[in-house]
Amino acid sequence: MVNPSLAYEILLYINSFYFGLFSTCELGALVLKSFLISGNYKIVEQGYILIGRDYGVLIGLFIVEAARLFLGRKGSLSEKDPPVMFSVFLTLPSIGGVLFLLHWQQVVLRIEYIWCTLMLLLQLAEFVFACVFIVTMCRGPSYD
Template structure:
């Protein structure tokens, strides 16, 4: 049985586009609530806000490139999407473990995001290898 990495990658990117929207909205809302209700140092608040903004930008670009690459079979877009997964993954790990204040719900949602991005990395690698490989027709 042959695995269609392109289809699985497209499904994961589609799922991630919805999950990321929910995750980013949650993180922004929780960030606002933490800024209002907790004793935040202004430097820490600025750093956490800038990191969250960077995640939103990087993840949006990554999802757009990943969705376009699997639909149009452009290897460079898939490769760029995979490369952008690394900083996005690092930011999610920061939000999960190293923020000034971390809630348990943030840990759970971040773990799901990390698992989704990890699966995307695996299937994107397989997808890129199949796109760059020799096409033999029998």
């Protein structure tokens, strides 16, 4: 049987590096899209409002994901339930932010489909292992 604490910690470690790559690439893609939209005069009227919304969602996602990773690592290393539970609760808005970037942005690039899908897979795997970790921590000690 796989130790859920170890698997969860490994996923958090991988995601901490992928999150840095993801945030840098998404920010660069959004800056690129801002220049592309300002060059296209047909959607300039509504484009600036929607790009501002995309920037807001992206910054919110950065904050929530950083807090989620911090709380998950803290709870996993100290083997305490409350930080991991908060991390699990923060997974839901984080998944929502990635789904927004995947489907409801003003312009979605093809490479963003790959970035966001990988991020969703990592978050879902972390969610599953965090739930298993919480269940194993809530059980009493076994004296076999």
